[in-house]
Amino acid sequence: MRDEDFLRNKVPMTKSEVRAVSIDKLQLLNKKTFLDIGAGTGSISIQAAHDFPDLQVTAIERNASGLEIIKQNMAKFCIKNIDLIAGNAPEAIPDKIYDAIFVGGSGSNLESILRFASEHLNSAGSLVLNFILLENALKAQKILAELQFTxxxxxxxxxxQWHQLGKGHYFKPNNPTIIMNAIKGE
Ligand SMILES: C[S@@+](CC[C@H](N)C(=O)[O-])C[C@H]1O[C@@H](n2cnc3c(N)ncnc32)[C@H](O)[C@@H]1O
Structure with missing residues (x-):
């Protein structure tokens, strides 16, 4: 799916290249349930729901403008297999087991979200997280080790991105994204 096809209205969005790698690492083939925490514009949920039509996606977002954009994007892409939850994670997340979990945003709740993920991820499931800040990635790595993600x-x-500059061209860098992928068991 192309970034330019998603409505955004200044809500931060996971870009297509990062989305592609993150969704690949979620290993969604033959999975039944997927939880997207901090769904933003909905781009991760919508791409996963679109590419895996039998997947039931739960998307949670606390920001009102994000929620409105997710609803509009779901309608635009005719996506029906997403349950959109308005609220703060982890408290507002439906209490069930998920086959895969993605954390695109956690605010100050990183530790409680990782504890929720540890208790609610299927034993064969994948947990994937995106970070911009090194400090948050390091914090997550330490907590995940304590929670016995092996x-x-x-x-x-x-x-x-390829950009024109005067008569020439150059590559304009996006902010790098840290993608963390953790599993329990072998
Ligand atoms: C970088 S954006 C995620 C982008 C999203 N993956 C997308 O493709 O559009 C992070 C989002 O997480 C949300 N967020 C942060 N902490 C949250 C929490 N504890 N509960 C729910 N949403 C949260 C923010 O409101 C923000 O919209």
Whole structure:
């Protein structure tokens, strides 16, 4: 799905290249349930729901303008398999087991969200997180080790866009994104 097709209205959005890698690491094939925490514009939820039509997606967002944009994007892309929850994570997240969990935003609740994920992720499920700040990634890595996530992979995705400058061209860099991927078990 193309970034320019999503309505945004200044709500922060996960860009297509980061979305592609994050969704790949969620390993959604044959999964039944997926939770997207801090859904923003809904781009991760909508792409996952679109690419895996049998997947039931739960998207949670606390920001009113984000919620409005997610509703508009769901209507624009004719997406029906998303339950949109308005509220603060983790308190407002429906209490059930999820096959995959994505954390795109956590505010000051990173630790409680990771504890929720640890208790509500299927034992064979994938947890994927995006960070801009190194400090938040380091904090998450420490908490995930305490919560007995046995394997975690951390990568940085740095994408640069082709831009014209005068008569020439250059690659204008986007902010790099840290993608963390953690599982329990083997
Ligand atoms: C970087 S944006 C996520 C972008 C999103 N993945 C997308 O593709 O549009 C982070 C979002 O997390 C939301 N957020 C942060 N902490 C939250 C929390 N504790 N509960 C619910 N939403 C939260 C913010 O309001 C913001 O919209």
């Amino acid at each position: 394997k975690s992979e951390i990568i940085e995705v740095a994408v640069s």
